[in-house]
Amino acid sequence: xxxxxxxxxxxxxxxxxxxxxxxxxxxxxxxxxxxxxxxxxxxxxxxxxxxxxxxxxxxxxxxxxxxxxxxxxxxxxxxxxxxxxxxxxxxxxxxxxxxxxxxxxxxxxxxxxxxxxxxxxxxxxxxxxxxxxxxxxxxxxxxxxxxxxxxxxxxxxxxxxxxxxxxxxxxxxxxxxxxxxxxxxxxxxxxxxxxxxxxxxxxxxxxxxxxxxxxxxxxxxxxxxxxxxxxxxxxxxxxxxxxxxxxxxxxxxxxxxxxxxxxxxxxxxxxxxxxxxxxxxxxxxxxxxxxxxxxxxxxxxxxxxxxxxxxxxxxxxxxxxxxxxxxxxxxxxxxxxxxxxxxxxxxxxxxxxxxxxxxxxxxxxxxxxxxxxxxxxxxxxxxxxxxxxxxxxxxxxxxxxxxxxxxxxxxxxxxxxxxxxxxxxxxxxxxxxxxxxxxxxxxxxxxxxxxxxxxxxxxxxxxxxxxxxxxxxxxxxxxxxxxxxxxxxxxxxxxxxxxxxxxxxxxxxxxxxxxxxxxxxxxxxxxxxxxxxxxxxxxxxxxxxxxxxxxxxxxxxxxxxxxxxxxxxxxxxxxxxxxxxxxxxxxxxxxxxxxxxxxxxxxxxxxxxxxxxxxxxxxxxxxxxxxxxxxxxxxxxxxxxxxxxxxxxxxxxxxxxxxxxxx
Numbered sequence: 001x002x003x004x005x006x007x008x009x010x011x012x013x014x015x016x017x018x019x020x021x022x023x024x025x026x027x028x029x030x031x032x033x034x035x036x037x038x039x040x041x042x043x044x045x046x047x048x049x050x051x052x053x054x055x056x057x058x059x060x061x062x063x064x065x066x067x068x069x070x071x072x073x074x075x076x077x078x079x080x081x082x083x084x085x086x087x088x089x090x091x092x093x094x095x096x097x098x099x100x101x102x103x104x105x106x107x108x109x110x111x112x113x114x115x116x117x118x119x120x121x122x123x124x125x126x127x128x129x130x131x132x133x134x135x136x137x138x139x140x141x142x143x144x145x146x147x148x149x150x151x152x153x154x155x156x157x158x159x160x161x162x163x164x165x166x167x168x169x170x171x172x173x174x175x176x177x178x179x180x181x182x183x184x185x186x187x188x189x190x191x192x193x194x195x196x197x198x199x200x201x202x203x204x205x206x207x208x209x210x211x212x213x214x215x216x217x218x219x220x221x222x223x224x225x226x227x228x229x230x231x232x233x234x235x236x237x238x239x240x241x242x243x244x245x246x247x248x249x250x251x252x253x254x255x256x257x258x259x260x261x262x263x264x265x266x267x268x269x270x271x272x273x274x275x276x277x278x279x280x281x282x283x284x285x286x287x288x289x290x291x292x293x294x295x296x297x298x299x300x301x302x303x304x305x306x307x308x309x310x311x312x313x314x315x316x317x318x319x320x321x322x323x324x325x326x327x328x329x330x331x332x333x334x335x336x337x338x339x340x341x342x343x344x345x346x347x348x349x350x351x352x353x354x355x356x357x358x359x360x361x362x363x364x365x366x367x368x369x370x371x372x373x374x375x376x377x378x379x380x381x382x383x384x385x386x387x388x389x390x391x392x393x394x395x396x397x398x399x400x401x402x403x404x405x406x407x408x409x410x411x412x413x414x415x416x417x418x419x420x421x422x423x424x425x426x427x428x429x430x431x432x433x434x435x436x437x438x439x440x441x442x443x444x445x446x447x448x449x450x451x452x453x454x455x456x457x458x459x460x461x462x463x464x465x466x467x468x469x470x471x472x473x474x475x476x477x478x479x480x481x482x483x484x485x486x487x488x489x490x491x492x493x494x495x496x497x498x499x500x501x502x503x504x505x506x507x508x509x510x511x512x513x514x515x516x517x518x519x520x521x522x523x524x525x526x527x528x529x530x531x532x533x534x535x536x537x538x539x540x541x542x543x544x545x546x547x548x549x550x551x552x553x554x555x556x557x558x559x560x561x562x563x564x565x566x567x568x569x570x571x572x573x574x575x576x577x578x579x580x581x582x583x584x585x586x587x588x589x590x591x592x593x594x595x596x597x598x599x600x601x602x603x604x605x606x607x608x609x610x611x612x613x614x615x616x617x618x619x620x621x622x623x624x625x626x627x628x629x630x631x632x633x634x635x636x637x638x639x640x641x642x643x644x645x646x647x648x649x650x651x652x653x654x655x656x657x658x659x660x661x662x663x
Contacts, residue, residue, distance in 0.1 A: 008319050009340075009343050011260070011328060011330070011339045011340040011343055012314075012328070013319065014299070014336055014339070015235050015301070015314060015315060016316065016317050016319065018057065018234040018315065019056070019057060019058060019234065020057070020059075020191070020231075020232055020233045020234055021052070021057060021059055021060070021233055021234065021236070021237060021315055022059075022061075022227050022231075022233040022235075022237070023049065023059060023061055023236075023237045023311065023315075024062040024063075024064075024224035024236070024237065024238045024239060025045060025061070025062070025065075025239050025305060026064050026221075026238070026305060027065045028305070029041055029045070029240065030063060030065035030149075031069060036069075037148075037152050040308070041305060041306065042152060042156060043156060044308035044309070046153070046159075046160065047160065048309070048312045048316075049061065049196065049311060050160035050162055052315060053194065053196065055318075058191045059196055060191075060196075060197050060199060060227055060231060061197070061199065062198075062199045062200065062223055062227060063149065063199075064200070064220045065149060066141075066145035066146045066200060067141045067142045069141075069144075069148050069149055071141045071145070074141055139205075141203075142202075143203075146166070149200075150164075150166050153198055157196065162196060163194070164195065164196045164198050165196070166197075166198050166200075167186065167197050167198070167199045168200055168202035169200075169202060169223070174226060180230070184230065184231060199223070199227055201223055219282055221238060221282050221285075221286035222282065222285070222286045222289065224286065225286040225287065225289045228290045228295070229289075229290060229292075229296065233296065234297060235299045235300070235315065236290045236297055236299070237300070237301050237303065237310075237311065237314055237315060238283050238287060238300065238303070239305030239310060239311075240280075240302065241304070241305065241306060242280070243257055243307070243326065244257050244258065244301075244303055244304065244325070244326035245257070245265075245267065245280065245283075245284060246267070247267050248267070248268040249268065252507070258327045259328065259344065260328045260340045260343065261287070261327050261328065261329050262341070263288075263332075283302050284302070287300040287302055287329040290329070291329050291331040292331070293332065293333070295331065297331075298330060298334055299328065299330050299336060300329040300330075301314050301325070301326045301328050302326050302329070303326025304325070304326065309322065314326065356544045356547075358541065358544075359536075359541050359544035359545045360544075360551065362498065362534040362541075362545075363471060363473075363534070363545060363548050363551040364551055365531035365534065366471050366496035366531060366532055367496050367551055369528055369532035370468065370470065370471060370495055370496030370532055372528050372529075373494050373496075373524075373532060374468055376524070376528070378445040378447070380527075381491060381494070382441045382442075383523050384519070384528070385438070385441035385488055385491055385492060386437075386523075387520070388437055388484065388488060388516055388519045388523075389433075389434040389441070391519035392433055392434045392484060393434050395515045396427060396430050398511060398515070399425060399430065399508070399511050399515065400427075401511075402508050402510065402511035403423075403425040403480065403507070403508040403511075405507045406423060406504060406506065407423060409504070410504050415504060418608065419478055419504065421608075422477065422478060422479045423478050423480065423505055423508070425480055425481065429481055433484045433485065436485065437485075440488050440489065440492050441488075441492070443492070446466055446492060446493050447466055447467065447493065448465060448466065448467075449465065450463055450464070451464040451466065452464040468493055468494035469493075469495055470495065470496065470552075470553030470554070471495065471498065471551060471552050471554075472496070472552075472553065472555075472556060473498040473500070473536075473545055473554070473556070473573070474486055474499055474500070474556045474558070475500045475542070475555075475556070475557045475558060475559065475563070475567070476500070476501055476502070476558045477502050477558055478501065478502030478503075478504040478505045479501075479502075479505070480501065480508035480509055480512055482501070483501060483512045483513065483516070484516065486499065487499075487516050487533055490533070491520070491532075496533075497532065497534065498536055498552065499533065499535055499536065500536040500542055501535075509535060510537075513535040516533060517533060518530065520532060546567065546570050546571035546573065548573075549572040552573050554573065554575075554576060555567055556575075557575065557577065558578070564577040582615050582663040583603075583612055583614050583615050583616070584614070584616045584617070584618055585599070585600055585616075585618065586618040587617070587618070587623055587629070588620050589622035589623060589626070591623070593627060593628045593631045593632075596631075596632055597631055597632045597635040600632050600635070601635050601636055604636065604639070604641055605640070605641065616662070616663055617632075617643075619632070619654075621648075624652050624654075629652070633654050633655070643655045643657070645658060646659055646662050
């Protein structure tokens with residue numbers, strides 16, 4: 001029955017011939033955020049699994065959500081069994097009188113239940129650490145939620161004339177040879193008579209009491225992978241609340257879904273869902289574990305369970321022209337892996353065209369919007385600048401929130417402290433930026449200014465008049481405050497912009513780009529669109545834009561010499577580069593000692609991470625005799641500056657450490 005439709009990728013078509021599969025439903029798929037079962041999603045999943053069974057595919061189902069459903073039940077039962085005093089105290093502490101899990105755990109067990117308070121029972125209510133309390137609370141939730149979960153599955157599958165069974169396991173069941181043998185026999189017997197085993201961890205017993213990396217399994221993702229390997233499944237399908245594995249958190253602009261996962265994939269994983277125990281990192285680990293060499297399971301797909309047709313689209317023997325779902329994992333060095341890898345390389349070649357088209361579209365839009373800006377009277381361009389300045393202040397909370405995420409990521413990545421300081425936005429920086437933009441707006445119109453004029457012959461004059469350059473592509477470092485500065489100068493001079501900031505400031509740049517774009521459109525009454533400033537988010541777009549010499553008029557790279565050299569070597573567009581950019585201060589023989597010391601210390605310590613802070617200090621030889629040199633160096637040391645000296649500085653004892661090179 002397997003379809004070999006040419007429109008489907010061969011690697012995905014191969015999944016349809018599997019005769020035994022494991023499907024894992026995550027908590028975020030089975031349950032809503034309040035712990036109640038999602039009847040819509042569960043109904044769709046049960047219907048699709050039933051179709052697989054009727055097509056002859058054996059299905060093992062690993063299901064989460066017992067703990068989540070149990071919490072909902074415990075909240076209800078706890079409230080019903082609370083005394084009037086307990087209820088009054090909770091209502092005083094809680095928002096809107098809603099009982100939270102932390103508050104349930106704080107109530108002594110003897111006051112929740114009307115059981116005898118004998119000595120042995122009181123032992124269980126002795127003070128224990130908070131982590132253990134939560135695990136034991138989750139154990140109780142699992143015990144309560146399992147029955148409700150199975151009742152739902154039993155009711156839904158019975159409507160499709162299918163029978164289900166429940167199997168609860170712990171690590172011991174996979175470590176003990178006899179336990180595993182009995183478990184395997186039970187699975188085979190159930191599948192042999194058409195019963196669908198629903199497997200879950202026995203949390204009421206294990207309580208997930210601190211599993212480590214060497215544990216057999218630590219969540220239902222790794223349990224599903226273990227079941228796929230242990231019980232002869234050919235394909236594992238992990239259903240979660242996102243569409244698959246992305247190269248960065250799906251909430252970020254420009255995030256790309258990976259159709260096939262390789263070990264060298266460059267991905268950034270965001271925060272895990274508030275529901276469930278594992279996150280995307282756990283799912284990737286489980287998928288790789290499932291398809292490791294030697295396993296009967298040769299393929300795993302991580303896909304979105306909120307898509308009500310995912311199971312059918314991935315596993316049903318008959319291809320129904322569904323687009324590929326999720327991210328495929330395959331056992332390395334197998335035919336399936338090689339085929340998927342070939343398809344990935346082919347997709348990259350195809351995507352080059354689409355990225356190139358996107359780059360051209362962005363550059364063309366910036367040029368079109370710039371021409372509309374140039375047609376406006378200067379008073380209206382000034383109004384746009386004032387609006388941008390005001391927007392930075394009005395939206396500072398939004399901007400600082402995005403910047404805080406970048407700072408947190410930089411700290412996790414071990415980014416150098418000077419870069420982190422450049423990355424940080426503050427109320428003061430935003431106020432300074434707004435003030436600077438208003439100062440630009442107050443300047444005379446920079447366009448149409450006659451700089452010079454000469455008569456070449458009778459009736460023939462040559463004039464030098466200021467005009468916009470056109471579309472500028474500017475690559476700048478991880479300083480988000482550069483974006484408003486560059487944008488203001490471009491708007492004042494009637495130029496379109498394509499901006500590529502450092503990846504460390506990606507969220508800050510997106511937030512600033514949105515705020516500035518909205519201000520431009522609003523202040524111009526829609527005459528100039530936000531497209532006048534394009535934000536480049538990928539290296540691929542940069543490479544493509546370097547080929548757009550018919551649209552982009554000037555490239556300005558701000559960064560290392562290597563970056564400038566690379567840009568110059570890979571484009572026909574004029575490049576405004578720079579040299580090393582070493583900042584010197586020269587102290588003349590006539591300099592006042594106090595003034596020189598203050599100026600030198602300030603130039604180094606006021607903002608050391610800035611690109612215009614002092615890097616080299618040059619002292620006239622006469623400052624040795626008049627004491628200015630010694631005073632200046634003493635003040636630098638007192639300010640915590642470590643100085644490296646050239647030959648003469650070492651000779652006169654101004655420095656203790658020899659400089660490796662002089663610039």
